[in-house]
Amino acid sequence: MINKLVIVGAGHAAGQAIASLKQQRFAGQIILVGKEPHLPYQRPPLSKKFLSDEISIDRLYLKPSKFYDDPQIKKYLDTNVTAIDRNKKKLQTNDGKEIYYDKLILATGSRIRRIDISGSNLNGVHYLRNIADVIKIKSEIDSKKNVVIIGAGYIGLEVAAIIRQLGHNVTVLEKADRVMSRVVSPQISDFFEIEHVKHGVDLRLSTNIIAFNGKDTIDNIEISSGEKIPADIVIVGVGIKPNIELAADTGLKVNNGIIVNNRCQTNDSDIYAIGDCTLHPSETYNRNIRLESVHNALEQAKIAVSNICGIKKIYSQVPWFWSDQYNLKLQIAGLSEGYDRTIIKGNISDRSFACLYFKDGQLIATDAINSATEFVISKSLIKSKKILDLDKLEDKKVNLKDFFN
Template sequence: MTQRTVVLIGGGLAAVHAAETLREEGFDGKIYLFSAEAHFPYDRPPLSKGMLTGAVTVDDCSLRLPSWYADRQIDMMLGARVDALDVRNRSVRLASGGVVAFDLALLATGARVRWPGRLCVESDKVLPLRTLDDALAIRSHLVAGASVAVVGGGFIGAELASSARELGCQVTMFEAASAPFYRTLGHTVGVIFAEFYTDHGVVVTTDVPIAEVCTEADGVRITAGDGRVWHVDVAVIGVGADPNVELAAAAGLQVSDGVEVDEHCATSAPHVYAAGDVVNRPEPIFGGRTRVEHWQNAQQMGIAAARAMLGRNEVFADAPWFWSDQFGLNIQVAGFPQRADRVITRGSLASDTFTAYYLHGTALVGVLGVNATKDVHLGRRLIGERVIVNTGVLADGTAQLSDAVVDAACSMS
């Protein structure tokens, strides 16, 4: 592949790991990395945690030093938005008017904050949390005594609530479902977390669809669908993310909830691959397709896409895994908890050790662990092996997960 050109569209984790893998595995052609942001690529997990509390700096969040890109002859194009992908002529057009030809391209355009319904009122008091600049803007409001509304009870919202409470803010979490994490972890575990957050001073308000958010002279007014009203100093929106598929769709690529790829990260267009939060990938356990918005998925998919570009015939079928730090607890989740029809819990959040096993029938499909890293990592491996378990043994708090395994390679379709 000597003297060929690869363009990486997007300045996040997937693109950086793709660039790194290309160089490590012998690609010596041109590599362009186009990022619409002015910052060098940075890590997102600290944005809702250490960046808000001041425990980490902007420099701490950098994925690589600027010299790292120069040393590997990766042409960093910061503040360079790609506004057209021409798959027939293999070129990209920049918003500035320039055109760059390529032999292979990687779409790693990520996702953006989802603004639900009538909440599209972005101002200096109604803020999203997705980018480094978002985190810096939010941090300026998080002073002791400030009232903060967190709209959305998912992991980003929970991490933000934890950081705001650490700084002495008054925090109200709004969730339209019956419990935090309802869509990812289910009602049973969500209620347990809701009680935990309440014990740590967060006002958790569930079953509350927000009808309107309005800025006022002294803050923000939030109106619920049932007419209730709250007044706060600042509101942060964290109800999820939508994939940035516009570039791919305009180029004629197959798009559904994300850019569709095969098991080798290849899109429907020859010579074009995709990785990270923007991707709709084959689901390795249940079949069908899924879109995964986790750090580990973006990292590993960036690596897999680069290897596919180099002609490696490897299948990307990792079971998802991610972590979250909240109120001093390390929370890890593996697999597909949202596919479960039963959950078995052990321990308690009050004791700082808690595990939830998610089952589809007798098949292990997900595991959540609080300060239980070994349980989650074992669970992730077993999910990949498609094990079935003895639920009676699993429910026995004295038994190990490995003791409950009955068989492998079960059908979950």
């Protein structure tokens, strides 16, 4: 019998794990240990509706606080686990607590990548990862005119869209030669670049930062061309890193993620890992992958809990992601790495279209812009691994759904 199940981390994955444990009528004690002083909450709205004040902090939380007011659940928030003793099945925390477990779920998530450039520690240089970050940015931004965003990935562009709509001058600095270069095709990059420029964003691509300048507070950013970009406030979004150190220190296998099997189990049968921190086998792509995705976090939590409760299930989801920028919804199904052909379905000028990525005749990914039907159909076709007649699909009269049965 499992008397104590401990969850380390209090993000999306942890919140879903607790909900799933309740649904499975888990009878043991559930112990939640989280670094932040908050119960599990949604991160995607941080760079969108919470930043723009469209929603309050209460609407970020996955469940109301009363959901956790249960004798079965014990919470240690604002608490950091510093060590795991696998032999004694014991956790050590930063404030001296010793927490024992029968089963352990690591939902340690990820952290921001920081930049190490002269002046990067000046006041006014911010990162956006948690509630506290956004509250700090919102407390300063109203009085600021010139906002500079470092990085043109999902987060950087979402923040650029929101802040431009709030009426500030926005400059985006990106070292790559196109936006979202890691995840979308050149056609999609071009579309979003035009969109941001049309909304008044000063988009600087192929740009390296030389220094952040200012006395105590940021004043300007010197870039590789020698120009100094005025900056009253800077928001950095250059990616995240998985939190794997705790797992590595206790002897769990890691490799840019905590390595798990298709049941979300580590090389220790009593320890599971879920969410951004994991490297898991993909049935779709026949390799290990690490995903930074809400959907992945939620589904892995369900799989881990099912297996802990004795219900054998494996994780076999097609990855998917989304990004909201202005009135555009970008939905991505699958992973486009290694594609050898693309096909555009729909009309780009109508602002409702999809870019389909193929490898050896198989659909491996789709970027759908304001095109939910293609997104949904793509997920099924990617999972099916069908070989498609691409020359036929190139015909503008032929729809993707014609290949789905």
